[in-house]
Amino acid sequence: MSNTVALLGWSLPAIESMRSMDRPFVMVSFADFEPYAREHGIPFVAWNYNDWSERSNALQLKERLDPHGAELAVPLFEETVEWAGALNSLYRDDPRLLNRAYLCRNKAIMKRKALLAGFRVGLFEEVHTVEQVHQFMKRLNEAHLQLPGEEDAWVHLKPFSAAGTVGHKLLRSHASIDERVIPADFPCLVESHLPGLEFSCEAFIHDGKVRFLNITEYVKLGYSNFVPAGTQLEGQRDRIRAAIEKLARAFGIEYGMIHPEWFLTEDDELSFGEVACRIPGGHIFELIEAAHGFDPIQALVLCSDPKVTDDEIRAFFPSDEKTPEQYAGSVMVYPKPGRISRLEVPEELKEDPYFHSHTLISPHEHKVSDTREGFGNHYGTVFFQGTDPDRMRELLVHYQDTDFFA
Amino acid sequence: MDESVEALLEASPLMRPELVRRLLSQVDLLTSTREGVEHLYAAIPRMVEGGVFEDGPWAHPGRLVPALVAGTLRAGGPTMLMEILSELRIVALAEGRIQRPGYSAKRARRFLEEMMVASLDMVLADHTTKPDSLSEKDGARVTALMDFLRERIPVRALKPGLATEISLLCLQRPIVTDRALDLLRLVRDHVPIDDHAPVDEGLPDDGDPEWEDPDPDRRLAVYLNAAFTPSEAVRAHSVGEYEAFLDSASPSTIEAECRALGLTMRQTGLAVPHHAVLARRVASRPALLGALLGLNPTGEAELRRHREFVAELVDRAIAPELPRGCYGLGRLLDRGILSQQPVRSGLQRFFGLELHPEVEGAIRLSRPDASVDAAGLLLADVIAVLGQPLGVGQGRNPTCQSARGISLWSRHAPGKLLDMIRSVARSHDLTMRFEGDVLRASELGLGLVKEFDHNLDAVSVVLVPHLDRIYNEMMRRAAWRGDDPHKWVNPAMYGHWIPTGFLSAYDYATDAIRDYEGFLRTFYATHHPRYNRGHDLAYPNPVGIFLTSATGELIGFHAVSILRVREVRGSTRVYLFNPNSEGRQRWHADIRPTVAGNGERPGESSLPFHEFASILYAFHYNPSDVGELDAVDAAEVDRVRALSESSWGDSYRWVTAAGLPDATETGG
Missing domain, CATH: 3.30.1490 (Dna Ligase; domain 1)
Known part of the structure; x- marks a missing residue:
């Protein structure tokens, strides 16, 4: 049995995780990455995800993957979710898997589905x-x-x-x-607009059961978050877990990881925002690894594979019932609109005991546009680690509004 | 941090860039204290092992350039942090804590010494004086690093390097002498010099100077004297006091002052404010002014012939705030060009010239501290450009073409140059003809310059932005003609003495190197005295060269002029004007022009003929002067070709004369 996993998308951390997992894999991404993959000995299939046609669909992709012995597809990015759904439908001979993938790809359909399942959603x-x-x-x-x-x-x-x-x-x-x-x-x-504290969950599901539930507290959507969540959210863990289980049932998700976003109001009302079935943004996987001590990409691959046994799953995950000692948080930094020339990291940040590291880059002088798509390209991330969630939140609030560029 | 170093050791190269960036953020805080630097130094072997330096500009210590370190440190941010780590690595190599094949401890030590000489302001900055343009925190980082380095390489060990650096700077007689003077000021204030050592006669002003005096103290003393104490009276009096001193001085004292100051200026090319004060004092007394300006017989005759005119030039242009005009004026007289009517009347028309406000602003920007009027500053540098045609530099601007033009015109069309400067100064605009059309700089698109470096002589400050646009427009109009646009642009830009023959090794139509052998043979047959019937160049030849990095990769093209070709000690050398990096630009790992020691005149750089031929890609020639192509030694052609192929040649496809791919070259 080859049990090769096809990873759809391009991610160096994912490649690194697979290499240390000792499981055959193949990266499936745009041809641009092929020279790099060849140079570094990374199994690779070039694929244009934007081209879906008679001659470019999951059947052809499967043919390209067969020589690698692929039996499982795991999407890394949003745009590859339905491709993974289609491939897995073929591998497991279950056409509804593709429909489920579509469910995660259309926000209107997913909200209707959640509404039908009895979740509170916005208008x-x-x-x-x-x-x-x-x-x-x-x-x-x-x-x-x-x-x-x-x-x-x-x-x-x-x-x-x-x-x-x-x-x-x-x-x-x-x-x-x-x-x-x-x-x-x-x-x-x-x-x-849904009021309340926004958070996401990363629920690793295998054989229809939630095997590990991480709760990520959003300090500011698109900017900062930390793992595990603070006491208010972690205090609701049982309710949240029940909601996740209900969601997984309603959406028919048996294998993989889901990344739903929720809102919790002050009077503990839980509302459903949306759900995705791919690696979450905002460095959440890195934070999970730093706080919980397991590799979430490996977890994603394990949980996506029906052939992995219960024991293997149990051996892999730590218990999620006990809150870990270390909180890990990050702030994504965007320069303020205007001309910037130089990176200036405040000394007090570097001296803060919670400061872990950053990936900020010194930009060449240029003008930052004041219009941006989504939140635009960020210029790096500041990582924190510490033991007190309230202090963590305070730091993230402070640094998400700090100007790191002169 | 140590944890991150370990993470790096475990990771595969894929994740290295991300991990290195995060490691750098942890290194950050450590770099600003002395203890932190020690801690980092202790961790360096593990970092090297973890691949911190791999895959980036710092990967190969052998390819790092000592002179670039200061600039990289000034960049701040992660770039600065990597540079600091790289220096610590080189210290570790020098001390044998780590080894690297091909990079000996001795070589590491030499790198550090050269780097410290080139970054002397940073080396000598203490906690109270941070180098310009650094933030307080970055200043602390530089101080911490330099403290660490100075403990291992004391400043006195830098003296030989400093003496060589300062000599090489001054020997080329640049118009802008600020860098040499800044270095000398630092040496005076921070480096103990044993000035009891007997000072030699000093440096002859041309030919092969004896700059290899083994005693660095003595070599430095010559320049320190020139810059600060050309006479006892200068040592004793500030500029203000010197005026009063001259008021009460006897005629013989003044004459002695003129001789003393004239001697040091002639020896070193350095003029100091006292030179200007003295020149103004003796402006109308040719015997004294001649001694002060250090004139040759031609200069003496010129001065006598045009004494009133020269006195007026001194009055209008020579000021203590910009004394370099003194040296320029001397060389202008020495060239004898004041007797050319277009030069004299051209200069006269600068008297009372009203500057365009933009031009005035630009000149002020280049000399922010001067209180002299901008017209005076401009005239002083006009004099300097005419006196020192090979002292023109491009600064940090990508305008080799324009600098080369100013230098060429100063030598061969000074009247035309004066006219151009004057019209731009008045109108902030310049027109030139190209193939029947009039090009007006103000109506053209941008040139190559994005942000103009004003640290130049005032003539360049005024002219270059306009020349740059016109050059760019000419290149645009001449593009897509199936041959190198310089074939048409150079004669139009520089003047019609540029011969009509033109040959380029690079074929635009096929984007390949075509008939390289024919190209080389023609170059030898027109320029090498053994094959061109011994002819000398009548005018400088503006040629194009391939610029390759220290590792031989093609970086781009560069413009220099061939000035002359001579036999020196049994080898034929090409003498060039290169407006970049004071002529000391490194062109390839093994192709480094010299500026002294091989018969260079001030401002020239030189290379063995075959080495120069190997980086040449285009030149002009007179078709009626081509010697016997077949006479050119085949072994010589092969030698040049081998050199080319080992450097820029990799970046191109090579085809033979027939235009068909050469099987041996492209067969793979």
Whole structure:
């Protein structure tokens, strides 16, 4: 049995993890990466994920993977989720696997599915024109019993299928709809703003059971988060676990990892945001490794494989019932709009006992645009480690607003 | 940090860049204290083992350039941190704590010495005086590193290197002498010199100077004297006091001052504020002014002939704040060009010239501290450019073409040059003709310069931005003609004395090296005295060369001029004007032009003929002067070709004359 795993996407940490896992693998990504892969002896199949046609579909991809003995596909990035779904449908002869992948790729469908399963979700709608966005906001305002002069209700606009914050626009007024929404945004999803503490879960599921549940506390979406979550969220772990199990059941997820985002209000109401089936952004996997001490990419591969035994799974994961001693957090740094020339890392940061390391780069002098897609390219990340979640949160709040560039 | 070093040791090369970046962030804090640097030094062997330096610019210590360290340290951020670690690695190599094949401890030590000489301001900065342009924290980092280095290599050990560096700088007689003077100031303030050592007669002003005097103290003393104490009176009096001293001095004292100051300036090319004070004092007394300016017989005759005009030049252009005009004026007289009517009237037209506000601003920017009016600063450097055509430099600007032009015109068309400077100074615009059209710089797109380095002579500051645009426009118009655009641009840009024959090794149509042998033979048959019937060059030849890194990879193209070809000690050498890096630019691991010791005149650099031929890619020649192509020694052609192939040749496809791929070259 070759049990080769095909990793869809390109990720050096994933390659590194696979190499130390002692399991055959093949990377499937754009041809641009081929020379590098060849140079470093990385098994590789070139594939253009953007081309889906008669001559470029999962059947052809499977043929290309067969010589490598692939029996399992694991998506690394959002855009490869349905390709993995299609391949696994073939490998396991279960056409519904592809549908489940699609479920994770369309935010409107997934929300409807969650609503049907009994989760609390925000009000949402699929829209095709600017006018429909105005209408949506108007109906929300009506529901909030808006009086003349009061602010409009907040509306989030998101593409149906994009990772994380890409294409996400927060519209705070009718005026901002006219200002920021462009024809290229449509069709897309609009939804009401969900209040509360935002967090994500990384639930490793094998044979339909949640084998390890990590809770990541978002300090600011797209900027900073830490693992494990602080006491308020960890105090709700049992409820959260129950919600995850319900979600996995409803979505029919038996193998792999899911990365849902939730909101917890002050009165402990839990709302469903969205769910993804690929490696989460925001360095969450790195933080999991630093806090919990296992390699989450290896965990993802193990849990994605039905042939892996229960014992193997049990031996791999630590218990998630006990909160680990080390908290690990990160802040992604974006330069403020304007001209920047030089990296200036504050001394107090470097001297802070919670400071672990950073990956900030000194940019060549250039102008940072004040418009950006999603949250734009970040210029590196600051990593923290420490034992007190409240201090961690405080530091992340402080440094997410610090200007690291002069 | 030690944990991260261990993580690096475990990781495969794939994750190295990310891990190194994170390691650097932990190194950061340690670099700013002396104890931290010691800790890092202790960890260096493990870091080297973990591959911190792999895959990046620091991978091969043998390819690092000592003169670039200071600039890299100034870059700040992770670049600076890597550089600091790299220095610690070289210390570890020098002390034998780590070994590296091909990089001996001695070589490491020499690197550190050269690096410290080239970064003397950083080496000598203490906790109170941080080098310019560094933040307080980065200043602390530099101080911590340099403290560490100085403990191993004391400043007195740098004296031989400093003496050589300063001599080489001054021997080339650059117009802008700030770098040499800054170095000398640091040496005066921080390096003990044994000035009891008898000072030799000093340096002859041309030919092969005896700069290899084995005693570094004595060599430094010559320059220190020139810069600070050319006479006892200068030692005793500040510039202000010197005026009063001259007021009460006897005629014989003033004459002695003129001789003393004239001698040091002639020997070193260094003029100090006292030179200017004295020159103004004796401006209308040719005998004294002649002694002060250190004139040759031609210069003496010129001075006598144009005494009033020269006195006016001194009055308008020579000021203590920009004394370098004194040296330039002397050499201008020595060249005898004041007797050319276009030069004299060209200079006269600078008197009372009203500068365009933009031009005035640019000149001020290049000399922010001067209180003299901008027109005076410009005239002083006009004089210097005419006096020292080979002292023009491009600074940090990618404008070798423009610098080469200014130098060429100063030598061969000074009247035209003066006219260009004057019209730009008045109108902040320049027009030139190209193939029947008039090009107006102000109407053209940008040139090669993005951010202009103003640390240049005022003539370059005024002219280069406009020349750069015009050159770029000419190149644009001449592109896509199936041959190197310089074939058309050079004659239009520099002047019609550029011969019509033109040969390029690079074939634009096929993006390949075509008929390289024919190219080399033609170069030898037109330029090598053994094959061109012994002819000398009438005018400098603006040629193009391949610029390769120290490792031989092609970096790009560069413009220099061939000035002359001579036999020296049995080998034929090409003498060049290179406006870049004071002529000391390194062109390949083994191809390094010298600026002294091989018969160079001030401002020239030189290379053995065959080495120069190996990096040449385009030159002009007079078709009626081509000697016998077949006479050129085949072994010589093969030798040059082998050199080319080992450096830039790798970056190109080579084809034979027939235009078909040469099987031996491209068969693989």
